[in-house]
Each structure stands twice: as C-alpha cells, then as structure tokens.
Amino acid sequence: MTDIPLYLASASPRRRDILQQLGYRVRTVPADIDETPKPNESAYHYVGRMALEKNRAARQLHGSTLDPAVPLLSADTTVALDSRILGKPADTEEAFAMLAQLSGTSHQVMTAVCISRNGREYSVLQSSEVRFKTLSEQEIHAYIASGEPMDKAGAYAIQGIGGTFVCHLSGSFTGVMGLPVFETAALLRECGCAVPPLAP
Numbered sequence: 001m002t003d004i005p006l007y008l009a010s011a012s013p014r015r016r017d018i019l020q021q022l023g024y025r026v027r028t029v030p031a032d033i034d035e036t037p038k039p040n041e042s043a044y045h046y047v048g049r050m051a052l053e054k055n056r057a058a059r060q061l062h063g064s065t066l067d068p069a070v071p072l073l074s075a076d077t078t079v080a081l082d083s084r085i086l087g088k089p090a091d092t093e094e095a096f097a098m099l100a101q102l103s104g105t106s107h108q109v110m111t112a113v114c115i116s117r118n119g120r121e122y123s124v125l126q127s128s129e130v131r132f133k134t135l136s137e138q139e140i141h142a143y144i145a146s147g148e149p150m151d152k153a154g155a156y157a158i159q160g161i162g163g164t165f166v167c168h169l170s171g172s173f174t175g176v177m178g179l180p181v182f183e184t185a186a187l188l189r190e191c192g193c194a195v196p197p198l199a200p
Ligand SMILES: Cc1cn([C@H]2C[C@H](O)[C@@H](COP(=O)(O)OP(=O)(O)OP(=O)(O)O)O2)c(=O)[nH]c1=O
Pocket: 009, 010, 011, 012, 013, 014, 030, 054, 075, 076, 077, 078, 079, 088, 109, 151, 152, 153, 154, 156, 157, 158, 159, 162, 176, 177, 178
C-alpha cells in the first residue's frame, strides 16, 4: 500500500474514502464557502467556481500549516436538470421536489476537481448522464425516510439505495459519487504528483 500525503479541502466522507482507497494519506482541511449560485449562472460555471473557491478558502484558512509541495484537492458535485442546478436539499420537502423532477428522465451530474500545488492551480470537470426510472410518490417518501438524500446533490446517492433508481449511466460512477477517479489521477499526474500504483 502506498502512503502519499494529500490535503483534502472537503468534508465529504465519500471523497476521503476514495482517496484513501487509492493509497493517499489524507489530511482534511475543510473550509466553508457560500454555495449560492449567481443569478443565471450555468451549472458548468457554478461547479467549477465552487471547486476553485473551496481550494482557495482552504489555502487561506490553513496555509501556514501546509507544505506547498503537497497537493491540496477540492471538488464540487452538482446535479443539472435542463438549466436548473440541484444542490443539496435544504429539507425533506425540497428533497421530494428534486426527486420528483428527476423521476423518469435524464439529468447531468457534474463534478469539478481542483488541485493546487507549489503556487499553481489545476482543474478538471467531469460530466455524466444519469437516467432515473419513474418513481412513485410512495417510493420517494420511503427513500427520504431512509435519510440518505439529505447531504447529497440532487437528493440521491448512486452508491446507496439511490442506485436502485438509476436505469442508465453514461460517464463516471465515481464522478457521480463526488470524485471521478480517472480524471483525478490524470490531474494529479499533470501537477507532478505521484499516482498509485506507480508511486514510490
Ligand atoms: C449525485 C450524488 C451526489 N453525492 C454527494 C457527493 C458530494 O459529497 C455531495 C455534493 O455536495 P458537495 O458540495 O459537492 O460536497 P460536500 O458538501 O459533501 O463536501 P464539501 O463541500 O466539504 O466538499 O453529494 C453522492 O454521494 N452520491 C450521488 O449519487
């Protein structure tokens, strides 16, 4: 098992698990930012801006304790339905409304990843298309009662019970979960970092 140091500017346990499974020794350096979309901001622009702002906020907050040569990674995941941005639901009513909109149709899940290292910033955006089966009201209520939707963009988790709604995926499963592994590894290589399994 490799043991490469990496800073993670995210409170998401999914991102931490994925990076640890790859062999990174993760130190979490979270930073809170305002996640409100700007008026008429596209999902594409929004998700990239969020990942970059999380990265810069973490550098500002923890900078003096960070080794500049160790990569600092941040990410943001957003569900886009037509021109609508679906973030994390604020309450169960909003979760219901989101799931009702996703029922029986396709949406995009975009994850932007940003890495800063030695004073430079690198970023990538990965987009997937996900199709949901038609959900009954009863199914949506039962799913919300499971508690799973509340801290997830679009009010579902493909890696959990929400996976039972997904009849088609085109893109990256790990991207939908919050951190696209293929694109993240490529980005780490681009910024000169060791990437398992070839890491020393
Ligand atoms: C669509 C989908 C999203 N998600 C999660 C990934 C992200 O953690 C979350 C979207 O919120 P984000 O704001 O991207 O991340 P976060 O709030 O969890 O963590 P932080 O802001 O500190 O980086 O939704 C899943 O786990 N499974 C899914 O299928």
